[in-house]
Amino acid sequence: MNPAKTHIPENSICVLGIPFDQNSSFQKGPCLAPSRIRESYYSDSSNLWTEKGINLESMDHLYDFGNLEFNPGTDFCNHIAGTVSTILEKGGRLICLGGDHSVTFPIISAYAKKYDSLNILHLDAHPDLYDCLDGNIYSHACPFARIMEKKLAKRLVQAGIRTLTGHQREQAKKFNVEINEMKDGLNWLSELEFDGPVYLSIDIDCLDPAFAPGASHHEPGGMTTRDVINIIQLLKGNIVGADIVEYNPNRDLMSMTSMVAAKLLKEIIARIHNDSFINPVDSTR
Ligand code: MN
Numbered sequence: 001m002n003p004a005k006t007h008i009p010e011n012s013i014c015v016l017g018i019p020f021d022q023n024s025s026f027q028k029g030p031c032l033a034p035s036r037i038r039e040s041y042y043s044d045s046s047n048l049w050t051e052k053g054i055n056l057e058s059m060d061h062l063y064d065f066g067n068l069e070f071n072p073g074t075d076f077c078n079h080i081a082g083t084v085s086t087i088l089e090k091g092g093r094l095i096c097l098g099g100d101h102s103v104t105f106p107i108i109s110a111y112a113k114k115y116d117s118l119n120i121l122h123l124d125a126h127p128d129l130y131d132c133l134d135g136n137i138y139s140h141a142c143p144f145a146r147i148m149e150k151k152l153a154k155r156l157v158q159a160g161i162r163t164l165t166g167h168q169r170e171q172a173k174k175f176n177v178e179i180n181e182m183k184d185g186l187n188w189l190s191e192l193e194f195d196g197p198v199y200l201s202i203d204i205d206c207l208d209p210a211f212a213p214g215a216s217h218h219e220p221g222g223m224t225t226r227d228v229i230n231i232i233q234l235l236k237g238n239i240v241g242a243d244i245v246e247y248n249p250n251r252d253l254m255s256m257t258s259m260v261a262a263k264l265l266k267e268i269i270a271r272i273h274n275d276s277f278i279n280p281v282d283s284t285r
């Protein structure tokens, strides 16, 4: 990845770290994630070729914007949304490394300004649809309630879900969220198709804790690493942005989860490269 802190090139694929975990309800730690994921991305234990044969080392339109800085008193929503907007205005395709899942609301706020019919595919153990949790409407348990009440997405599809409460089922109904619960298997994925741009939000706890122990909330019964890679590679739609959130290095074992996040990052970059530059579709819809 080319470093790009000040200059924002046109039509690039951009990676941005958002080391922010102040809206985590249970444990802090995801603020440490972006730097750890980069370490694993560049680890000598692997290489920078993707499974479908793209060498990320020689991708000249791939830029790393480093990590956003947060000072005390910074309005996290404005700070994140403003930075994301600046990159999107230059035609960038952005992949954000969280951070807890609260960062997705401001990211999507920026995306919705550019894409008026945005689809979201959200992979998570949790639907994150609480109206409010512990008195915090910006909790990492609430971003998709904020996104849907502001009508920032035309369609929200969730997968990997295995913690639904009565309240969240009501919220899902109210906002017409399409929830594919983990208990029903993943066969439906082959039928899933999106019309128009797709934003992919990956909470690392969509994976089973056996595959990704570095998560604040260990929820058994989740996806395999292969399941998530298959979704990234086979999804029918045009991916215009993504995030990988909720990786908590404090809970990780021998960087296992960091390597998973880095692998997902590589495959997402390859997918976005394909959708934007190899087999481009009209991404302005
Ligand atoms: Mn989760």
Ligand code: MN
Binding pocket: 101, 124, 126, 128, 140, 203, 246
């Ligand atoms: Mn989440």
